Amino acid sequence: MRIELRGLSKSYGRLAVLKSCDLELQSGQLLCLLGSNGAGKTTLLRVVSGLLSADQGGLFVDGKETSLNSAQWRRQCAFVAHKTYLYQDLTGLENLSFFSHLYQCDFTQEELRRRLGDVGLARAADKQVRAYSRGMQQRLTIARALLPEPAVVILDEPFTGLDKDASALLVRMLAGVKERGGMVLMTSHDPQAAISVTDAFVRLSRGTLTDVLPVRGRVWAELEPLLYPEPTPKAQAA
Amino acid sequence: MKNWLNTLRTLIWKDLLQEWRSKDMLTAMLAFAILSIFIFNYAMELDPRQRAELAPGILWVVITFSGTLGLNRSFVAEQEQGSFDALVMAVPGLGSIWLAKQISNFLMMMILILIVLPVYSLLYNQNLFIPGLMMTLTLGAWSFSAAGTLLASMTAQTRMRDLLLPVLLFPILMPVNMAVVKAGTGIMTGAAVASYQVWLTVLLVYGIIMSTISLMVFDYVILE
Amino acid sequence: MLSWNKNIRLLAVFSALLILIAFGLVLYYAPVEQNMGLVQKVFYFHVSAAWLGMLAFLVAAVCAVLYLRKADLVLDAYAAASVEIGLLFTAIANFTGMIWARPVWNTWWTWDPRLTTMTIMAFTYIAYFLLRRGLDDPLKKARFGAIYLIIGFATVPLTFFSARLLRTIHPTFFGSAGAGEMAMTPAMYQTMGFSIFAFSVLFVLLLIVRTRLRLSAQWLEEQEAFQQEEEFGEVTSG
Numbered sequence: 001m002r003i004e005l006r007g008l009s010k011s012y013g014r015l016a017v018l019k020s021c022d023l024e025l026q027s028g029q030l031l032c033l034l035g036s037n038g039a040g041k042t043t044l045l046r047v048v049s050g051l052l053s054a055d056q057g058g059l060f061v062d063g064k065e066t067s068l069n070s071a072q073w074r075r076q077c078a079f080v081a082h083k084t085y086l087y088q089d090l091t092g093l094e095n096l097s098f099f100s101h102l103y104q105c106d107f108t109q110e111e112l113r114r115r116l117g118d119v120g121l122a123r124a125a126d127k128q129v130r131a132y133s134r135g136m137q138q139r140l141t142i143a144r145a146l147l148p149e150p151a152v153v154i155l156d157e158p159f160t161g162l163d164k165d166a167s168a169l170l171v172r173m174l175a176g177v178k179e180r181g182g183m184v185l186m187t188s189h190d191p192q193a194a195i196s197v198t199d200a201f202v203r204l205s206r207g208t209l210t211d212v213l214p215v216r217g218r219v220w221a222e223l224e225p226l227l228y229p230e231p232t233p234k235a236q237a238a
Numbered sequence: 239m240k241n242w243l244n245t246l247r248t249l250i251w252k253d254l255l256q257e258w259r260s261k262d263m264l265t266a267m268l269a270f271a272i273l274s275i276f277i278f279n280y281a282m283e284l285d286p287r288q289r290a291e292l293a294p295g296i297l298w299v300v301i302t303f304s305g306t307l308g309l310n311r312s313f314v315a316e317q318e319q320g321s322f323d324a325l326v327m328a329v330p331g332l333g334s335i336w337l338a339k340q341i342s343n344f345l346m347m348m349i350l351i352l353i354v355l356p357v358y359s360l361l362y363n364q365n366l367f368i369p370g371l372m373m374t375l376t377l378g379a380w381s382f383s384a385a386g387t388l389l390a391s392m393t394a395q396t397r398m399r400d401l402l403l404p405v406l407l408f409p410i411l412m413p414v415n416m417a418v419v420k421a422g423t424g425i426m427t428g429a430a431v432a433s434y435q436v437w438l439t440v441l442l443v444y445g446i447i448m449s450t451i452s453l454m455v456f457d458y459v460i461l462e
Numbered sequence: 463m464l465s466w467n468k469n470i471r472l473l474a475v476f477s478a479l480l481i482l483i484a485f486g487l488v489l490y491y492a493p494v495e496q497n498m499g500l501v502q503k504v505f506y507f508h509v510s511a512a513w514l515g516m517l518a519f520l521v522a523a524v525c526a527v528l529y530l531r532k533a534d535l536v537l538d539a540y541a542a543a544s545v546e547i548g549l550l551f552t553a554i555a556n557f558t559g560m561i562w563a564r565p566v567w568n569t570w571w572t573w574d575p576r577l578t579t580m581t582i583m584a585f586t587y588i589a590y591f592l593l594r595r596g597l598d599d600p601l602k603k604a605r606f607g608a609i610y611l612i613i614g615f616a617t618v619p620l621t622f623f624s625a626r627l628l629r630t631i632h633p634t635f636f637g638s639a640g641a642g643e644m645a646m647t648p649a650m651y652q653t654m655g656f657s658i659f660a661f662s663v664l665f666v667l668l669l670i671v672r673t674r675l676r677l678s679a680q681w682l683e684e685q686e687a688f689q690q691e692e693e694f695g696e697v698t699s700g
Contacts, residue, residue: 083320396596
């Protein structure tokens with residue numbers, strides 16, 4: 001599968017947040033979006049996931065135009081955002097069970113427990129989410145998002161608040177998504193964390209996708225100067 | 239269609255399970271309802287001869303006021319952790335989110351009514367378990383939750399939240415209030431069915447209109 | 463955007479002229495009603511205002527439906543302006559009604575269902591502005607406002623129907639008249655028709671002017687937000 005986003009634009013009144021963004025993503029690829037606060041990263045992710053309608057632009061799946069705002073497309077995407085999307089009064093298991101029913105995957109309880117075990121929550125399965133720590137909630141969020149085996153996984157700053165173990169776990173799970181042919185689009189303020197599974201970095205600057213930097217097996221030390229070029233003299237003075 | 243019904247069932251089950259765990263909504267609604275019955279007693283010095291006529295009006299005020307408390311809470315879980323987005327992405331049709339919430343709210347109202355009725359009957363020594371009155375209250379509860387769920391889904395996203403819902407809801411509910419009170423009074427005083435039948439029709443028509451409009455416009459509440 | 467041109471000025475003069483003529487007709491052309499005397503004359507403007515209040519709310523509802531389809535903020539401005547004017551006319555209808563009711567019914571206010579439902583309708587539309595004030599995002603403001611206008615307008619006929627079911631002492635001008643109604647002569651009907659026409663022209667004028675004002679205010683607000691964003695952008699990109 002291969003998706004193309006062409007000419008995505010979104011503005012709030014006169015304020016253009018996205019200016020004609022083009023993006024391509026193939027099965028088994030992970031793209032990491034970089035950009036400063038207010039560059040439009042979250043807006044772009046929400047548009048791609050079909051939660052926010054774009055003013056202009058379209059989506060092509062394998063060359064065929066598809067509506068970004070259809071339930072069919074939304075159900076193929078998974079979204080991990082700042083908010084956990086979890087129900088605090090339900091247990092971890094019930095949260096998973098609820099979403100598995102909504103996606104009509106109808107996993108058995110054993111299968112759901114196994115999934116919870118995969119993210120290290122086997123022992124907390126029957127506790128209410130309210131009692132979970134922030135990191136545990138984030139683990140459950142990831143398990144929930146990956147439950148229906150979505151074609152496109154979209155993550156907004158997923159490494160925020162994760163400890164070392166959890167970060168490693170997330171990287172493993174993203175590798176799993178790539179292996180089964182899924183695509184990943186994420187933003188991160190810590191691009192180093194997922195470097196081992198990242199295929200390319202894309203920079204979003206004030207609503208425009210500026211440059212693409214393929215990783216191609218390069219290590220972080222080689223990439224860092226390319227991603228963060230020396231600050232200009234003017235900025236230093238400031 | 240089968241998928242759609244399954245989705246609906248799953249969503250309602252989640253709401254009920256959540257309420258069963260926290261009991262936030264029902265406890266607040268019930269406590270407020272029973273307190274209001276006491277307040278009415280002192281405020282109006284209910285005369286036994288007038289009670290039969292006044293009962294439907296007082297009951298309906300108690301039910302709608304405490305129902306509004308519940309409505310304010312009904313979208314809290316979705317709002318708190320942003321799970322509206324997760325629902326939007328997961329369900330095949332967005333209308334099911336509204337309908338499920340509306341049915342959950344309706345069930346809460348029915349539980350409230352089923353507890354308030356015996357309490358009122360007991361306190362005022364007056365049997366309120368009359369099939370006609372039950373039917374009127376059920377129709378009223380449906381209309382109330384239809385309008386209330388849609389409005390609560392909007393006010394939950396405003397700055398003033400809980401303050402705003404009653405101000406928006408009560409003018410819209412005017413025909414329902416008139417119809418429930420008029421039909422209820424007719425039933426309680428043993429008037430001929432023909433004299434209040436039209437009010438039941440008003441309730442039915444209102445319920446249908448409000449549910450239809452809500453299903454049609456709900457997409458605009460949650461999609462940006 | 464509408465431009466402040468000669469036509470609007472012309473319309474303003476025309477509408478002022480019509481209102482003056484309507485005054486003249488009411489005072490000198492229409493005969494004095496036998497039972498109620500002079501005070502009956504307030505009724506021409508009372509009915510016109512009440513009628514226009516309804517028309518304004520209808521226009522608002524139509525704009526609301528169109529807004530949901532087209533998502534054009536100009537339509538939202540029309541809807542909001544129309545509600546404002548509708549509220550104004552409803553208030554005029556209520557006050558002129560009170561002036562009339564004092565000598566005829568011997569009280570400023572009665573709990574007549576028609577009066578109460580009229581007031582409740584006014585509250586519906588006051589609530590509309592409260593809802594708008596509670597929202598910051600202009601698009602959400604417009605969307606939620608439109609939804610509220612639609613359900614508000616759908617319940618108004620039911621409210622009026624319910625009011626008619628209850629016994630009313632209010633004279634019915636249109637449709638079947640019961641006992642004790644005022645006897646209308648042709649001159650009265652003509653005066654009535656003309657004042658409704660005069661008020662309608664005034665409504666169109668006010669609608670255009672208020673909508674223009676709303677659009678200008680909105681433009682100014684966006685302009686400010688835009689400038690702030692520009693400044694903010696310079697700081698972060700530096």
